[in-house]
Amino acid sequence: MTSSRTIAVIVPAKDEAAVIRHVLLRIPRQIDGMAVISIVVDDGSSDATAAVATDCGAYVLRHLTNLGVGAATRTGLRAALTLGANIIVTMDGDGQHDPEEIERLVRCLVEGPFDVVIGSRLLTPHGMPKVRVAANLVMNAVTFVVYRKIVSDSQSGFKAFTRGAAEKLELRSRGYEICSEIVGEIYRKGLRYKSLPVKAVYTAYSQGKGQHFLNGVNLLIELFIRLLRRV
Amino acid sequence: MLALASKIFSVLLAAIALSKSYVDFRGRLESFPMFVFWTVTWLLIVTFALFPSLVDILLSFSGTERAGLGTFFGMALVFLYFVVYRIYVKLERIEQNLTKTIQELALRENWVKRP
Numbered sequence: 001m002t003s004s005r006t007i008a009v010i011v012p013a014k015d016e017a018a019v020i021r022h023v024l025l026r027i028p029r030q031i032d033g034m035a036v037i038s039i040v041v042d043d044g045s046s047d048a049t050a051a052v053a054t055d056c057g058a059y060v061l062r063h064l065t066n067l068g069v070g071a072a073t074r075t076g077l078r079a080a081l082t083l084g085a086n087i088i089v090t091m092d093g094d095g096q097h098d099p100e101e102i103e104r105l106v107r108c109l110v111e112g113p114f115d116v117v118i119g120s121r122l123l124t125p126h127g128m129p130k131v132r133v134a135a136n137l138v139m140n141a142v143t144f145v146v147y148r149k150i151v152s153d154s155q156s157g158f159k160a161f162t163r164g165a166a167e168k169l170e171l172r173s174r175g176y177e178i179c180s181e182i183v184g185e186i187y188r189k190g191l192r193y194k195s196l197p198v199k200a201v202y203t204a205y206s207q208g209k210g211q212h213f214l215n216g217v218n219l220l221i222e223l224f225i226r227l228l229r230r231v
Numbered sequence: 232m233l234a235l236a237s238k239i240f241s242v243l244l245a246a247i248a249l250s251k252s253y254v255d256f257r258g259r260l261e262s263f264p265m266f267v268f269w270t271v272t273w274l275l276i277v278t279f280a281l282f283p284s285l286v287d288i289l290l291s292f293s294g295t296e297r298a299g300l301g302t303f304f305g306m307a308l309v310f311l312y313f314v315v316y317r318i319y320v321k322l323e324r325i326e327q328n329l330t331k332t333i334q335e336l337a338l339r340e341n342w343v344k345r346p
Binding site for chain 1: 326327329334342
């Protein structure tokens with residue numbers, strides 16, 4: 001267990017050995033006197049992701065086989081709560097999010113009065129491919145239909161939670177649909193949230209690792225099934 | 232011509248499914264009752280595909296001559312959807328259990344001690 005106030009940064013990762021060092025080493029060690037720890041959930045990688053993350057001083061949890069980013073995030077949330085984290089941040093391991101922006105998300109949460117801060121790529125979508133902007137707007141609409149909550153970037157994996165909010169989340173998703181499910185939980189649990197503009201770093205690597213068209217189709221199917229379950 | 236093509240297609244599909252089922256059974260990936268179930272099911276499908284007139288004979292036993300093939304295939308479709316639904320439910324349950332098991336294993340490992 002950690003003793004003082006702690007911020008846990010969860011990084012779900014699969015086969016990210018090439019970039020994860022760059023991501024982890026740029027995560028601030030301290031924010032406003034609070035210690036920052038990194039938790040990498042290695043989601044069945046076949047490369048040296050876990051070894052590199054361990055080398056960077058992160059807590060590393062390993063899934064024996066690939067379960068999906070949703071399951072990895074859930075494992076990370078449990079680990080962060082076990083470690084006694086007061087604030088929990090989730091971010092992608094492919095370098096799409098700028099670790100230096102963690103500070104802004106955390107400060108927004110600390111200054112309050114919010115339970116969740118969502119890093120929104122769509123509030124200032126400069127440099128974001130138009131196809132991605134369109135796809136994310138469609139997913140915002142689908143998320144609204146399924147979960148009755150509209151946010152500016154429902155598919156953002158860059159979020160900050162207070163401990164209380166993280167404890168309230170009841171998540172079941174295994175895949176990318178976890179982002180929409182979290183939006184649903186914000187609505188269901190009456191959590192106070194704010195969308196904060198963040199920049200998305202689109203490199204050839206992160207675009208290759210991001211959601212593909214078929215993942216999008218799977219995501220829509222998963223959300224459709226959830227909609228049916230609600231009826 | 233179309234009738235012949237559909238017969239060949241059914242036989243080929245059945246042959247693939249049966250051989251896959253047999254290989255799984257030999258590799259102990261499929262239980263004996265399931266192997267028998269799929270074998271009988273596919274043999275019935277092939278039989279009806281090769282001799283569609285058998286459907287009329289079966290329907291005449293039930294006294295519903297006028298119902299015809301449409302009713303028969305409608306019922307078959309409903310049954311198939313039921314099977315797909317059951318498979319989906321079971322698959323979902325298995326995936327949930329697998330996820331839970333792997334997450335528990337990850338959280339039980341000695342991850343708290345950093346190097």
